[in-house]
Amino acid sequence: MIRFIPAEQTLALRSLVLRNGLAEQECLFDHDHLPSTFHLGYFDDTNTLRCVLTCMREKHGKLAKEAYRLRGLATHPEARRKGYAKALLNAAIAHLKLQLEVEYLWFNARTVAFPFYESLGFEFMSDEFDIPGIGPHREMFKYL
Ligand SMILES: CC(C)(COP(=O)(O)OP(=O)(O)OC[C@H]1O[C@@H](n2cnc3c(N)ncnc32)[C@H](O)[C@@H]1OP(=O)(O)O)[C@@H](O)C(=O)NCCC(=O)NCCS
Numbered sequence: 201m202i203r204f205i206p207a208e209q210t211l212a213l214r215s216l217v218l219r220n221g222l223a224e225q226e227c228l229f230d231h232d233h234l235p236s237t238f239h240l241g242y243f244d245d246t247n248t249l250r251c252v253l254t255c256m257r258e259k260h261g262k263l264a265k266e267a268y269r270l271r272g273l274a275t276h277p278e279a280r281r282k283g284y285a286k287a288l289l290n291a292a293i294a295h296l297k298l299q300l301e302v303e304y305l306w307f308n309a310r311t312v313a314f315p316f317y318e319s320l321g322f323e324f325m326s327d328e329f330d331i332p333g334i335g336p337h338r339e340m341f342k343y344l
Pocket residue numbers: 217218251273274275276279280281282283284285286287308309310312313315316317319
C-alpha cells in the first residue's frame with residue numbers, strides 16, 4: 201500500500217540505502233518540510249515500510265516549465281525487484297500530473313539506477329558528473 205508519509209519516516213531508509221548508515225538527522229534534505237514537498241512510502245503486506253521517495257518543487261534551467269525534483273528514492277535491500285519503486289514512482293507521477301499539474305520531473309540519477317529509470321521512460325539530460333562522497337550521476341527527466 202502506498203501512503204503519504206512525513207519526512208521523518210523516510211530517514212531510516214535514506215540512511216541505510218543512500219547514506220551508508222549516516223545518522224538519520226543528517227539525512228534530512230533542504231526543503232523536506234516545505235508545504236510543496238511530499239513524501240511517499242510503500243508498505244508491504246506486514247505494513248513494513250519498504251520504499252520511500254521525496255518530490256520537491258524545483259525548477260531546472262534546461263526545462264522551461266514548472267518542475268519537480270525527485271530525491272531520496274530507496275528500496276530496502278531485501279525488498280528489491282518486487283516492483284515497489286516502480287509503483288511508488290508511478291504514484292508520485294500521477295499525483296504530480298493530475299493533482300499538481302506539473303509538467304516535468306527531473307533528478308540526479310546514480311549510475312546504478314540508470315536501468316531502473318530507463319525502464320520507466322526517463323531520459324538523460326546531462327553527461328556524467330561526480331557528487332562528492334556519493335559518486336557519479338547524470339541528470340534525467342521525464343515529460344509527464
Ligand atoms: C533503484 C531502486 C530504487 C529500484 O528499486 P526496486 O524496488 O528494486 O525497483 P523495481 O522492483 O520497482 O524495478 C522496476 C523495474 O526497474 C528495472 N530495474 C530495477 N532495478 C534494476 C537493476 N538493478 N538492474 C536492471 N534493471 C533494474 C527492471 O526493469 C524492474 O522490473 P523487473 O524487476 O520486473 O525486471 C533500488 O535498486 C535502490 O534502492 N537502489 C539503491 C538506491 C538508489 O540507487 N536509488 C536511486 C538514487 S538516484
